Amino acid sequence: MKNISFKKVVQILILITAPLVWSQDTLTRVTSPDEGLVVQLKLKASNIFYSVELDGESFLEDSPLGLMTSIGDFTKGLTFENSDIQTISESYELKNAKVNQVSYTANELVATFTNAKKDTLKVVFRVEDNDIAFSYKLIGKDLNTKVKILSEATGFNLPDDATSFITHQALPLTGWEETKPSYEEEYTFDEKLGTPSQYGVGYTFPALFKNAEQGWVLISETGVDGTYPGSRLGESTQDGLFPLAFPQEGENNGIGEAFASMAMPASTPWRTISIGKSLKPIVESTIAFDVVEERYEASVDYKMGKATWSWIVWQDASMNYDDQVLFIDLASEMEFEYILVDANWDSVIGRERFVELVNYAKSKDVEILLWYNSNGFWNNAPQTPQDLMNTAYKRQKEMAWLQEIGVKGIKVDFFGGDKQVTMQLYEDILTDANTYGLAVVFHGCTLPRGWQRMYPNFVSSEAVLASENLVFTQEASDMHAFKSTLHPFIRNSVASMDFGPVFLNKKLSRDQKGGSIRKTTEAFELATGVLYFSPIQHFGLTPNNLEEQPDFVLDFLKEVPTVWDEIVYVGGEPGDYAAIARRKGDKWYIAITNGEQKDKTLELNLPMLKNTELTLIYDAKDRSAAIKSVKVKKNGKVKVDVLGEGGAVLISN
16 A cells, blocks of 8 residues: 655744753643643653643643663653654545544654763654654664663553553463463453552553543553564552553563663654543544554555454364365355465365365455464464464465465464564564565454554454454353443554454354354344454354345345444443444444343434434344334434344444
């Protein structure tokens, strides 16, 4: 994809100089373009702090900034030198994302500090109307060419009354075959600050907080590549200060350092803060992409779309030639673009016969995505193929073969953590895959941090307790509806999420005689195909669904897009319900899921569709899906009934 962005930078404030000793706490401030969001930068006892307000209400109290490095301490003993502010406006295209065209304006503050050795730390804040991003730039006085960022003083100090909706950080080399951490832990729910995390090592990004009755805060990071580790939130203090933490030493089986090694001058990734009185600005935010840039052009026009996936319901036993043919036929019948062939294809189907499978898929106008284990030495996951993605010469040889036989993408699984060496592996896989025209999905992995804009062949990542858990345990199925009111407001708000939605079997097994019992309605399941965003969407459908479901359900699944031009938050909060509208071209889809067991009547506000006739897929009394027409009133309001753990989809005609 060719980047069509342009930037216009206008200087609006001249340099502010300061004496060697700054006598007041507040050094400077920067506001959002609409002046509602205010960031204040302070120097207290020669330590840097920042605070954030929205419309006069505190959302982050004094929070520390700074770096501890191999060339010096930039966490204390600092002198403020100067600052300047400029306005940045940018427009760009996101080809495979929740929105297509992005335009934003931000005020950027650059504050310069020096330590006793006269090395320089620049703190950069970009402030949009509901979003903040900040990073550091380190410049040595001497001709240093390298530096280690050993730790950060960065923190996020939430008000005392705030509560958390955040995912626990797992310990290294734990879980199934020592594959953790993989961003697949439970969320806290409206938890009091200062409560210890499940494993005592903090939380992963993104992190959602409710600021009492004032609104919501989402904290994350973006722009992480092979030059820096992925960060997390450490354990909070009793009064709500969350320190930024680097990876644990034991991640990646102990391979690589937990700190960052960088060339000078050194710039860190961006930490992002999205703030709103409702969840609307958080759901609709593009800050994760606004502050990053495309790293390379797409080598081919990567095609997104829908995929069948035998493993998700039929599991390991389906990884054979004949069952894959059934799911190719299902994809063809459903007019899906892809089939995902999962683990152990190399040993069960074999490479020679797999080429036959690729050719059969082509004859049915279906393309193949293919699974790989990322490693063979940082966990014990036995699935093959192994040891083909972790070294350049093997990876490139394998990718050349995939290109030759016509495979269009890869799913790479079981990564080892967030260390810099692992982030470099992600980047290397993406870069090499682009050379060979391969799209990439990651599983058992980290949060993608701005990668949809940075890497044009990046598709999606799991990094969530995804739909495989619905098959693994009844408990996960029992919580499915509830968690549908968390993912859109937290994990999926910052990046694509390969959840694997839409299960229409009543029991999640091949014969539907055993397995987890699905508690959600069929309209709910259809809604998740819109509610959850992934440019390639892997559906939990099975061949029997073709005979069991009415035509309108199958037609919906054939027609529903997977990439979008616009997203609009319609309503909902964690634990209650979720309602999100997405537009492709001139057609709107509004997905609603009920996170509770009680029935609800929801009045939705759809001003973009006022006085418009819509198709409604809704919950019938027997919990099957039904269809009818409804009309949005002139005031933009429409009422929708949903059963407990039910849902609905509204579609503009």
